[in-house]
Amino acid sequence: MDDKEINQAVASQIADMASAGKPVPVDPDDAEMMGAFVETALDADDALESRFDHVAEGGEE
Numbered sequence: 001m002d003d004k005e006i007n008q009a010v011a012s013q014i015a016d017m018a019s020a021g022k023p024v025p026v027d028p029d030d031a032e033m034m035g036a037f038v039e040t041a042l043d044a045d046d047a048l049e050s051r052f053d054h055v056a057e058g059g060e061e
Contacts, residue, residue, distance in 0.1 A: 001009070017024050026036070035042055042050060 014024055026034075031037065
């Protein structure tokens with residue numbers, strides 16, 4: 001397998017795990033940047049606001 005095939009296989013496996021509701025392992029540094037930890041996570045109101053920022057700014061949905 002070359003690198004492209006390996007990347008495609010891994011991406012497919014991750015997509016299957018995520019769509020089945022299974023936890024997907026992530027590097028802790030990457031998880032921290034994504035706000036996965038309680039200390040740095042957005043609260044529900046901030047998350048909704050962030051999700052629709054582009055709409056409020058006149059962007060596409």
